[in-house]
Amino acid sequence: MFEEDARNTLIKHGLKVxxxxxxxxxxxxxxxxxxxxxxxxxxxxxxxxHIATGTVYKILxxxxxxxxxxxxxxxxxxxxxxxxxxxxxxxxxxxSGQITDYFDDELxxxxxxxxxxxxxxxFHLEEIRLQLVGNFTxxxxxxxxxxDSRHHK
Amino acid sequence: MFEEDARNTLIKHGLKVxxxxxxxxxxxxxxxxxxxxxxxxxxxxxxxxHIATGTVYKILxxxxxxxxxxxxxxxxxxxxxxxxxxxxxxxxxxxSGQITDYFDDELxxxxxxxxxxxxxxxFHLEEIRLQLVGNFTxxxxxxxxxxDSRHHK
DNA sequence: ATATTAAATGATAATAATTCTTAAATAAGA
DNA sequence: TCTTATTTAAGAATTATTATCATTTAATAT
Ligand SMILES: [Mn+2]
Ligand SMILES: [Mn+2]
Ligand SMILES: [Zn+2]
Ligand SMILES: [Zn+2]
Numbered sequence: 001m002f003e004e005d006a007r008n009t010l011i012k013h014g015l016k017v018x019x020x021x022x023x024x025x026x027x028x029x030x031x032x033x034x035x036x037x038x039x040x041x042x043x044x045x046x047x048x049x050h051i052a053t054g055t056v057y058k059i060l061x062x063x064x065x066x067x068x069x070x071x072x073x074x075x076x077x078x079x080x081x082x083x084x085x086x087x088x089x090x091x092x093x094x095x096s097g098q099i100t101d102y103f104d105d106e107l108x109x110x111x112x113x114x115x116x117x118x119x120x121x122x123f124h125l126e127e128i129r130l131q132l133v134g135n136f137t138x139x140x141x142x143x144x145x146x147x148d149s150r151h152h153k
Numbered sequence: 154m155f156e157e158d159a160r161n162t163l164i165k166h167g168l169k170v171x172x173x174x175x176x177x178x179x180x181x182x183x184x185x186x187x188x189x190x191x192x193x194x195x196x197x198x199x200x201x202x203h204i205a206t207g208t209v210y211k212i213l214x215x216x217x218x219x220x221x222x223x224x225x226x227x228x229x230x231x232x233x234x235x236x237x238x239x240x241x242x243x244x245x246x247x248x249s250g251q252i253t254d255y256f257d258d259e260l261x262x263x264x265x266x267x268x269x270x271x272x273x274x275x276f277h278l279e280e281i282r283l284q285l286v287g288n289f290t291x292x293x294x295x296x297x298x299x300x301d302s303r304h305h306k
Numbered sequence: 307a308t309a310t311t312a313a314a315t316g317a318t319a320a321t322a323a324t325t326c327t328t329a330a331a332t333a334a335g336a
Numbered sequence: 337t338c339t340t341a342t343t344t345a346a347g348a349a350t351t352a353t354t355a356t357c358a359t360t361t362a363a364t365a366t
Contacts, residue, residue: 135279
């Protein structure tokens with residue numbers, strides 16, 4: 001799924017290679033559920049029990065600043081993250097709160113074309129994000145899991 | 154801007170009419186900046202100094218459940234709200250953190266057409282949200298204000 | 307390999323947004 | 337007006353996030 005290994009990505013972005021950073025990046029890359037900081041920390045601690053909460057927050061923030069990962073906005077009061085930085089869209093579902101990747105090049109192109117032709121006056125567009133809100137009809141044989149822990153409320 | 158007055162909207166949705174609810178709904182309707190709970194509370198307190206923080210939170214939650222207003226997701230750890238429930242899109246800007254309405258019926262139609270033709274397998278689409286991220290080039294003579302108060306960090 | 311040093315981490319405290327709890331107030335209907 | 341279910345106010349509690357600072361460590365030079 002990812003071209004280069006985590007170690008190389010860190011070096012390429014001028015970051016020191018630490019076990020914590022490798023763990024965060026590899027963990028996030030291994031998940032397609034757009035996990036919260038808390039979820040990432042939980043997964044890492046299965047193999048590396050001593051990592052500090054604040055460290056994970058700081059590492060994720062660093063990665064976002066470097067453009068290595070993206071923030072994904074959730075409807076609730078939690079930040080979530082995405083290791084995939086190429087243009088794609090997201091399916092939001094109320095039921096499970098899960099955010100699923102939706103790759104659709106035709107759609108991406110259509111939107112890019114639209115805004116190439118029709119400029120928004122006084123606004124320089126840098127990124128197009130589409131949130132598709134709905135429900136999964138298929139309660140099928142998928143491997144989706146909903147890894148997030150429960151908090152707030 | 155709004156067809157019916159706040160009182161009628163409350164009645165229509167089966168909610169008791171209270172001064173606090175009227176204040177929240179009228180305040181939110183008067184703003185086009187997608188304010189946070191904190192901002193709304195601040196504005197209300199100019200005229201109604203005694204409203205409790207928790208009351209504003211609860212009222213906003215009630216309105217969202219009734220579909221009278223919408224949540225607008227922000228990139229950071231704050232919820233923001235929108236009194237406009239008809240289909241429209243949003244301009245996000247990093248600089249000011251402001252979220253601006255973008256009405257574009259042609260765009261809305263294009264997206265609805267697209268998903269009418271091309272269904273997403275196993276997914277029942279209910280709402281299409283477009284976040285257009287960029288910067289305002291025009292440092293012009295506008296009346297935009299950025300009403301949010303500062304918090305976190 | 308060792309020393310040097312800037313940067314990163316861990317532990318913990320501090321903030322800030324949100325939710326909960328409960329007694330008091332009040333809107334709506336009889 | 338009386339009754340009652342709902343709503344509000346106040347403050348405490350919870351939770352996500354950020355800050356602080358002493359300790360450790362990765363990278364680099366010797
Ligand atoms: Mn929170
Ligand atoms: Mn927060
Ligand atoms: Zn994604
Ligand atoms: Zn809006």
